[in-house]
Amino acid sequence: MYFALVQETLDTHFLKVDATARFSMDSLLRHCILRVVVFTANTFVAAALPFVGDFVSLLGSFSLFPLTFVFPSMIFIKVKGKTARKEHKLWHWANIVVFSILALATTASAVRLTIKHARTYHFFADK
Known part of the structure; x- marks a missing residue:
């Protein structure tokens, strides 16, 4: 819930937000990769500390x-x-x-x- 603002900021910065390219294969692939990278980093920090x-x-x-x-x-x-x-x-x-x-x-x-x-x-x- 609290991480939604961070995700929204990352999506706005790294993804194409116009209506036509929003659901393109390129945008969906970037979205999935971005979420996996952020989730992995978050899990690593939680496990390391x-x-x-x-x-x-x-x-x-x-x-x-x-x-x-x-x-x-x-x-x-x-x-x-x-x-x-x-x-x-x-x-x-x-x-x-x-x-x-x-x-x-x-x-x-x-x-x-x-x-x-x-x-x-x-x-x-x-x-």
Whole structure:
């Protein structure tokens, strides 16, 4: 699902996108080769880095809490700051503080786990 944007960009760059040549044999062959190359590279990277999940955790902890909880509350305070009721402001400030602390804690934990796994890192290792 998330890779669809990358595939669309690659298709637009490498394939003929006009209506007449879109389903030509040349275009379909390029499409298949491009997908096989990208899938193979993706599989190789996932197999070569057995702790790639740690990087996903790091990215998620660094971005999930701020994007989901902190930034919407900041936007609310910026837009309705002077006209919002006191309890709404308090609620949004509490969200900002609590989820910022959680973002820092989960990011520190993900960094620690990544460093721990990087110390015992071997290419193509099962564990």
